[in-house]
Amino acid sequence: MQLIHLMLLLFFILAPTTISQTLLQVTQNDGLNEPKPPNLMYCESWRLAVETNNAGDWHKIPHRCTDLVKEYVNGQQYITDSKVVARHAQAYAKTIVVAKDGKDVWIFDVDETLISNIQHYAIDGYSYRSKVDNESAFEKWALSAKAPALPWSLWLYKKLQGLGFHLVLLTGRKETHRNSTEQNLISAGYHSWKTLILRNSTETGKTAQEYKASKRAELVGKGYRIHGNSGDQWSDLLGWPEAKRSFKIPNPMYHIP
């Protein structure tokens, strides 16, 4: 036992630098300098371009990246990326003094923001153009109301409620899907939002960005202060008026203009 304790102590003291260097010299393979496979490197750059909006109006996951997107959205990196976004959002939210007038608002998108449709997208191997191409299949899935919560969005949602924010859910889903959307959100663990805004029949001609910006303008017009906005699409976040801070939740599966 003494030997084990000594080893433990040594690991805690030395592990960050000395041991790793020594062992790395032995194995001559440190995992960081090692060249990544070209596909993996390219696809990580592609994913970064999507998340930063450098990719602009993209239409399809590059063929050579479909497996990597699948691995990503089913793996731990997606969850960790989402966690870090949620933590940044919470840290910012805590700096805001929430007034008692009920006008301090945080906006959430729904699909791939509050709830995950990965089960649905998995059917086609994540590889088709966008959900727009498969609208009827997506609507059927949406009506089933089976999408689970994205855990770190649910975490942030509850933290924001605890801080006193009024939560506005703003989705491109159609007004005709209100019941199934509410049912899905509730069964995923979301409660007590201030309002759920869906797209009505007169708004179907607008892009998501135009539609969502116009809804934010209505909120601002009514005196709401939009402190934060969480969405997986840049079209959830950009366009006048913008929230004071916007939080881009990862989504390498599809793009909505």
Added chain:
Amino acid sequence: MQLIHLMLLLFFILAPTTISQTLLQVTQNDGLNEPKPPNLMYCESWRLAVETNNAGDWHKIPHRCTDLVKEYVNGQQYITDSKVVARHAQAYAKTIVVAKDGKDVWIFDVDETLISNIQHYAIDGYSYRSKVDNESAFEKWALSAKAPALPWSLWLYKKLQGLGFHLVLLTGRKETHRNSTEQNLISAGYHSWKTLILRNSTETGKTAQEYKASKRAELVGKGYRIHGNSGDQWSDLLGWPEAKRSFKIPNPMYHIP
């Protein structure tokens, strides 16, 4: 045997990122399914948060990520990320019909956009707060005019010139550094920009974002059409008026508000 098992367990729990990755590669050698070590995973999420502006006004590379930032900016992923940004920018630029009035403009930032100061930042191990803290050391480095080109920015710069764009260089460097900055840009391979805008003594009180937005407003006021804007800081890109498309070049080393 029990001791060996415990040692193995300790390795997986305590050894830093590189070792566990190496060991996992030995056992799985897959590259995709392999779980990443927690530090690497967190630091990739942190870098994504920086690049998407989710991190907001950050001040310091997290201590546990300094080695990874060093590996990144000296490695192939940074180059590939920069290449993919440049390719997206070029693809967009090619869609624009450039008029003969000389008013079609693309803006480039200078530091960590056109030229790389990694040699300077390497001195302090990439770990200090920001270049603002080390302003005199940075100015000394800048006066030496030794910063090399970022190769994919130079590639884009030449492509845009070939397409007929007028190139505006907009930097937070001081007007007093004009000569050394020009000298550095030319020795790095940059030629024939339309104008190089530096910060004059009356503009030192502004944030980079305020200063750069005001300069874009002046350009728009003179009738220039700002089609693209390439910068490594969100403060190069945000604020009214924005370019029609903005391209965020990676920089996990420092943040300028």
